[in-house]
Amino acid sequence: MTLLYFAWVREQIGCDAEEIALPSDVRTVAALLDWLRSRGGGYASALKDLSVIRVAVNQEFAAPDHAVGDGDEIALFPPVTGGAPS
Amino acid sequence: MIRVQREDFDIGAEIEALSGGNNEVGAVASFVGITRADAGEGAPITAMTLEHYPAMTEKQLAAIEAEACERWNLTASLIVHRHGRLEPGDRIVLVVTAASHRRAALDACAFLIDWLKTKAPFWKREETAEGPRWVAARAADDQAAERWRDAS
Numbered sequence: 001m002t003l004l005y006f007a008w009v010r011e012q013i014g015c016d017a018e019e020i021a022l023p024s025d026v027r028t029v030a031a032l033l034d035w036l037r038s039r040g041g042g043y044a045s046a047l048k049d050l051s052v053i054r055v056a057v058n059q060e061f062a063a064p065d066h067a068v069g070d071g072d073e074i075a076l077f078p079p080v081t082g083g084a085p086s
Numbered sequence: 087m088i089r090v091q092r093e094d095f096d097i098g099a100e101i102e103a104l105s106g107g108n109n110e111v112g113a114v115a116s117f118v119g120i121t122r123a124d125a126g127e128g129a130p131i132t133a134m135t136l137e138h139y140p141a142m143t144e145k146q147l148a149a150i151e152a153e154a155c156e157r158w159n160l161t162a163s164l165i166v167h168r169h170g171r172l173e174p175g176d177r178i179v180l181v182v183t184a185a186s187h188r189r190a191a192l193d194a195c196a197f198l199i200d201w202l203k204t205k206a207p208f209w210k211r212e213e214t215a216e217g218p219r220w221v222a223a224r225a226a227d228d229q230a231a232e233r234w235r236d237a238s
Contacts, residue, residue, distance in 0.1 A: 007211070059146070060142075077209065
């Protein structure tokens with residue numbers, strides 16, 4: 001699985017991308033976030049408040065119960081802030 | 087058509103390229119977003135950097151544009167979104183919609199910019215005299231996008 005990190009999530013975790021082998025019991029977005037958080041350090045601090053974390057599975061926004069698998073590209077990032085100033 | 091680029095764009099040239107020579111077009115609406123010095127709370131910004139997720143940007147913007155084209159029967163549409171470092175006064179985003187009549191062009195343009203703000207994977211990092219800060223998403227932007235869900 002490819003993991004991508006953007007904005008302050010990237011800064012706190014300390015890299016923009018990594019390849020990981022998924023434990024067999026990690027099958028959803030929510031389980032993946034829990035597992036990443038359990039790695040501690042930058043992962044724990046970046047993911048301590050999940051209300052400001054958004055997840056995309058294969059470039060589509062995904063809910064916590066969305067399935068994840070080994071061939072997926074999963075991106076973690078804060079709520080988006082594109083477009084023009086409000 | 088979708089373009090994500092570092093370079094600035096020429097508004098007149100983009101509108102002409104989209105609608106010129108097409109006799110079905112009776113109305114063109116456009117929106118231009120510009121970097122403001124007071125874009126955030128606290129210290130004024132001196133510059134900002136737009137980070138994005140290229141593969142997802144392409145997919146999301148194409149889906150949003152296809153939805154607008156179908157819903158308002160647009161003749162043509164264009165989204166140009168810049169990334170990289172921008173200073174106050176620099177253009178950030180251009181949305182152009184062309185249709186037979188003004189209402190479709192204006193509504194589709196407003197729809198596209200509202201959805202861009204909540205669905206396109208861009209993040210703004212502002213530089214200020216007090217140091218850099220990431221811009222937080224605003225609930226008002228979600229509400230602006232939500233109003234299109236039930237409106238026809």
